[in-house]
Amino acid sequence: MLTINRLSLSDAGPLLEGARARAEAIGVPMCIAVTDESGNLIAFERMDGGKITSITIAIDKAFTAAAARKPTHEYGEAAQPGSAAYGINSAIAGRLLVVAGGLPIVVDGVVVGGIGISSGTPGQDREVAEAAIAAFGSGQ
Amino acid sequence: MLTINRLSLSDAGPLLEGARARAEAIGVPMCIAVTDESGNLIAFERMDGGKITSITIAIDKAFTAAAARKPTHEYGEAAQPGSAAYGINSAIAGRLLVVAGGLPIVVDGVVVGGIGISSGTPGQDREVAEAAIAAFGSGQ
């Protein structure tokens, strides 16, 4: 039998708040998604002005980061032409996102969830995801 | 040019809270989805213990209620064998939900969004959706 550690809905609170605060600070309304360790959605917010396309992209970034236990930007590097994971971005009906902005949430060395951010540049999305993780970590 | 009224993210707050309060009162952890008037997701919460299948079902109930401007339980009646809309439940790749728990959110006679609830019985899902609408309305 396995015992799994998984984010609760209340754990998602500081992640959403941390993401929202950084998004407001840089002036980019974001879509923010938090999943559990299996990649299934726990919480989502589309800030006023977040992009419609980013609803799915944020959810799928969080899914990828949690379920593959890897930041989406690392997939971005590995998926370049000539690299080992080239073409992986169209897997799972396109749900495997290789653009920055998806991060696994790690507690005690174990992935317990994922966060995905979308609506800015990939760099902005990643910055906001990192701020969310920092806010979550400081409350642990 | 058309002018459209749409829920903001802050409008989604009392809807989520109203749903959560009723879900706790009846002891059924729920998936709660709020969409805008076009059926696109604004906010989502899966309460601890909410069903994984209900993630998509709650989102699609809210989508149906907003985008078709009709409670999902009314579709349920119209989609019975022998009734006029029989078979409509598999439309839009199965996103058109005809099970109770999806309600349009109406302000000044206009649909501005939708709420979808899933994880309980259809009757419980509808009760929680109605409680969310009541909580939203009392704050207007």
Place this chain on the structure above:
Amino acid sequence: MLTINRLSLSDAGPLLEGARARAEAIGVPMCIAVTDESGNLIAFERMDGGKITSITIAIDKAFTAAAARKPTHEYGEAAQPGSAAYGINSAIAGRLLVVAGGLPIVVDGVVVGGIGISSGTPGQDREVAEAAIAAFGSGQ
């Protein structure tokens, strides 16, 4: 080699106009789709106030009617529990619509296209589709 007769874009004009006129007469803004004989879209209009869910449903009603060469309401009868085509409504990822409002367009006994209407009751959708066909026929 086969020679196929197929609606042109200019043929779609009177179909759209006929549908729009009847939709306005009954006060129900509709989604109107016209396909060719293979079920591929030629023209589409969403009248102001047409439902978002009806975009796909109108297109898929026209697809079904043209590509299966059968009015969608006839499928509705054949798809009832206990009938021969029971369950057919979820075929083709749910694109096979069995609700009234899709009609093949027949010229000289041959299906040359399809029309699909959605946003009203199934009866209204069918009425508007029939009005479109009548408008098309009177201009032949």
Place this chain on the structure above:
Amino acid sequence: MLTINRLSLSDAGPLLEGARARAEAIGVPMCIAVTDESGNLIAFERMDGGKITSITIAIDKAFTAAAARKPTHEYGEAAQPGSAAYGINSAIAGRLLVVAGGLPIVVDGVVVGGIGISSGTPGQDREVAEAAIAAFGSGQ
């Protein structure tokens, strides 16, 4: 509550006409799609000879341009190997188009819809989309 501006069906008229006129001028029959600000289809025309594959591509270019508020050719640059948004083209089940020919429609600095063109070269598609926007703008 948010207030949103959105193209009406009558606004789509000059866009379709402008696109058609330029498509005829360059001798390339096109698929032409117009969406609202959320990326949902308002109007569509496949000119006689327009490609079947282009039905979906035109609709998805318009969806991308409106819902992400960005010309599709800008995504094309950002999605090149080694660039930040590499791999984004397979997102949303492949609906996020990064090929030229999709443009947001902007009125008073706000995206109110999108236009998508397909059947020519990407350069021709973009030229026709720009002609549609110009025709729309001159009628404002």
